[in-house]
Amino acid sequence: MNRKDIPRIIISRLPVYLRTLQRLQQEGRQTISSQTLGEILGTTAAQIRKDISQFGEFGKQGTGYNIPYLVEQLQHILHLDDIWDVAVVGIGDLGHALARYQGFVDRGFRITALFDNDPEKIGRQIQGLTIEDASLIPSRIPELGIKIAMLTVPVSVAQQTADVLVRAGVRGILNYAPIHLNLPEGVCIEHIDPAIGLQRMTYYIGQRKG
Amino acid sequence: MNRKDIPRIIISRLPVYLRTLQRLQQEGRQTISSQTLGEILGTTAAQIRKDISQFGEFGKQGTGYNIPYLVEQLQHILHLDDIWDVAVVGIGDLGHALARYQGFVDRGFRITALFDNDPEKIGRQIQGLTIEDASLIPSRIPELGIKIAMLTVPVSVAQQTADVLVRAGVRGILNYAPIHLNLPEGVCIEHIDPAIGLQRMTYYIGQRKG
């Protein structure tokens, strides 16, 4: 089981499985078959079985998967055994919303640092955290051992801010700026851009009047 | 050129091309080769050429692509010739941030309705728009001709709210609730979940202490 050999597309589906399994677990459900999980997720049983089987034999014939056990295994595979500390860089409306969002802890993440370069914002508090001067990123990120950042700065400074973060030791960036970031090998990047999502739909929805 | 025959994965890349081309256009650049665009986007020239060629011959040998012309063509392909009206449903921190975001208009979208079911919020204004009672969705959505909604409600009511929107005539939903929505054939859905993005990265980043 060499981690590098497992296709990226399979890895990208695991968090989706995990999210649903955690919800089912909270609802008190004990087991689930690939068939049923596929129906819930709008995918096929074969794909779910194939994906999960990349990492071991977690199911049981005739019964399906034990939900708490599979949740545990997926969390381990995705390195979610411990909580990750995350920084939010750029405290505009969106950064503010992320800082206040209560849903990260159950998923394995905790926001532990906020950065902005606006003197008006520096020093203010959100959820008990103080917004720090972005110029302190190079010292504070290593100090706090932060490896992951959410980037919610304007496009004009996104690439340079990302570069600073990477130099400070950040290994993964969730980028909300609507621009493709070029980062060195070994740094992970995920892009979130609502307009891209909307534009992917309008192709299929068709003409506005029609 | 049957639209249905073009692979979804190609469609999903077009908005990414468009976003970059629009930025280059704003910077005053006139032409670009697939090679250079590939370097900017971290992809290959061949893929860009193949993707674009699905829809016609928009480039010129020896020169590359004319940026304003290609932008226009991509906008037309994606049905972005006119501005789409969009509703935001659920005005928490995130819905609030989306309602205030200034970046949609250049990308083809305009937020024209806000809904929430909290009496405290109904009637308040954001960017000149009044938050309306979510119970009015069935009448207001058709009235305003809205076909696209951004869904930022709690998980517990996400599916039922989506169902209401679809019954009201919505054809595409950008879902921010961390749950998979099951919608009828013909309705487009895109999911945005920051925790999923983070979890896709932690697989590769590895153990927190390591």
Added chain:
DNA sequence: CTTGATTTGTGATAAAGTTAACAGAAACAC
């Protein structure tokens, strides 16, 4: 006008990903 450098669009090829199908294990009904 010719030569050399670029660059597209595309048919052929290779790689990657998905689906189908089934042996074997487990559970269940009676």
Added chain:
DNA sequence: GTGTTTCTGTTAACTTTATCACAAATCAAG
């Protein structure tokens, strides 16, 4: 205990997607 049903993990077949490689078009220089 036996027969039936359920369900996984896996191999093989199939489908989709990405890459390669090149003819033909364009441009620039002299």
